[in-house]
Amino acid sequence: MNNLERDLQNAQKEVNKTIKSLLPIGKGIEKKLFEAIHYSILSTGKRLRPFLVIQSSKLFDVDEKNALRVASSIEMIHAYSLIHDDLPSMDNDVLRRGLPTTHKKYNEATAILAGDSLLTLSFQVLADNLTHNDPKIRCELIQELAKASGAYGMVAGQMMDLEAENKKLSIGVITRIQRLKTGALIAFSCNAGAILGRAEKKDKFALQGYAHDIGLAYQIRDDLLDVTSTTKKLGKKVKKDKKAGKKNFVSILGIERAKKQLEFLANQAIKHLEAFDKKADLLREIARFIVERNK
Numbered sequence: 001m002n003n004l005e006r007d008l009q010n011a012q013k014e015v016n017k018t019i020k021s022l023l024p025i026g027k028g029i030e031k032k033l034f035e036a037i038h039y040s041i042l043s044t045g046k047r048l049r050p051f052l053v054i055q056s057s058k059l060f061d062v063d064e065k066n067a068l069r070v071a072s073s074i075e076m077i078h079a080y081s082l083i084h085d086d087l088p089s090m091d092n093d094v095l096r097r098g099l100p101t102t103h104k105k106y107n108e109a110t111a112i113l114a115g116d117s118l119l120t121l122s123f124q125v126l127a128d129n130l131t132h133n134d135p136k137i138r139c140e141l142i143q144e145l146a147k148a149s150g151a152y153g154m155v156a157g158q159m160m161d162l163e164a165e166n167k168k169l170s171i172g173v174i175t176r177i178q179r180l181k182t183g184a185l186i187a188f189s190c191n192a193g194a195i196l197g198r199a200e201k202k203d204k205f206a207l208q209g210y211a212h213d214i215g216l217a218y219q220i221r222d223d224l225l226d227v228t229s230t231t232k233k234l235g236k237k238v239k240k241d242k243k244a245g246k247k248n249f250v251s252i253l254g255i256e257r258a259k260k261q262l263e264f265l266a267n268q269a270i271k272h273l274e275a276f277d278k279k280a281d282l283l284r285e286i287a288r289f290i291v292e293r294n295k
Contacts, residue, residue, distance in 0.1 A: 004285040008051055011071075015050040016042060018068045019075060022125055024117070032106060036114035040102045041079040048218075048286075049074045052189035055282050056207060060197020069131045070141060070192045076122035077149050078185060083115035085158070091240065095231065119149075132196060140195050148188035157181025161246070169247045175216065178249075182222075183215025190214075206272050210283065213269035217290050220262045223248040224255065225295070233295060266291045 019041060026034045050071030057067035086093040086101040087108060094104050103111035125131060126141045147153055157180030164177065190211035194204045226239060227250050242251070250258045266287045273280040 004282060004289060007282060008046065011051045011054055012045075012047045014068055015047050015054075015071050015075060019072045022069075022072055022121070024121070032110055033113055033117065036102055036106045036110045037117055039105060040083050040111075040114055041076065041118060043099055044097050045075075047071075047075060049078055049185055049189040052186065052211075052283075052286065053192045055280075055286070056190050056193025057196055059193060059203070059207075059276050059279050060199050062193060062196040065130075066132055066196055067193065069125055069128075070196065071189075073122040073125045073131075073141075073145065074185060074189050074192070076118040076125070077145065077154075080115040080118040080122075081149075081154060081158075081185075083111050083118070087111060090158075090162070093240075137195060137198070141192065144191060144195065145188055148184040153180055153184035154182075157184065164246055167247075169252075171249075171252050174247060174249060174252065178216060178219040179212070182219045183212065186215040186218065187211040203275065206275055209272040210269045210287075213265045213272070214287055214290055217262050217265040217269065217287070220249045220258055220265070221290055221293060223250040224258055224262070225293075226250075227255065229294070262291055 020038075023037060023041070024034055050068075053071040053074060054064070054067050057064075057070075082096060083102045085091050086096055087103055093101050095101065099105070101111075102114055106114075122145070123142055126138060126145065129135075129138070131141070132138050149155065157177050160177045161181055164173075169177075187208065190207045191204065193199075194207050199207075226248075227242075249261070253261060269287045270284045273283055276283075
């Protein structure tokens with residue numbers, strides 16, 4: 001096991017522990033809702049976005065407890081988005097991370113409510129003074145996460161993605177869709193550490209550049225895996241975009257050009273971190289991990 005794998009696993013354990021401590025528990029007639037919430041967010045997952053929060057926080061010597069709460073908040077948003085993405089009215093998926101999707105495990109109504117619960121809980125966590133003792137910092141985190149996850153970010157990207165079915169799109173339009181749908185939450189994850197650590201503008205700008213590049217790289221790798229991998233390896237259906245009539249980076253660029261663009265973005269992302277020296281080594285490794293990941 002290399003250093004990155006070890007640190008990813010350690011972060012996953014700590015984030016899961018924090019998430020579990022923050023989730024609602026109920027034994028009454030609403031018990032199914034709480035079960036669905038736990039099922040959806042505590043299943044297997046890389047916890048990449050929380051890891052980015054933790055590592056960006058370390059650049060500015062942020063208290064780990066604060067970073068873990070923000071990391072948990074972003075994972076709640078991510079889990080909610082996956083629950084809703086998988087619904088019949090959206091992508092209509094039956095498999096996620098090798099397990100039945102939430103609406104298949106329970107039912108559509110329960111899945112919708114579980115997603116709603118995680119969305120709202122994420123902001124409750126950020127608003128708590130345990131996340132940071134400065135209310136201005138908490139408000140900035142809430143504002144930035146709302147932008148990244150709402151109608152100016154992820155949700156806009158999801159709408160654009162739905163509208164893109166069976167349409168001819170340019171690489172510029174596809175880039176914008178994925179920058180919002182996937183990249184916005186990744187960008188917040190990188191910027192969260194800078195917000196918590198009251199970073200200077202130049203450091204925030206460097207992290208924004210890094211986040212932009214790894215966000216696009218992540219989606220290109222996703223598109224490549226959708227074409228070249230199998231359902232068994234990925235734990236979810238493959239070739240979904242082709243079946244839905246959607247264009248993506250691979251369908252427009254081709255496999256080889258997409259691979260070259262992936263390498264270019266990863267190398268460019270790493271260059272953005274020069275000012276942070278060795279403190280950013282794990283963030284550099286993440287850029288390489290995105291290029292090489294198999295699921």
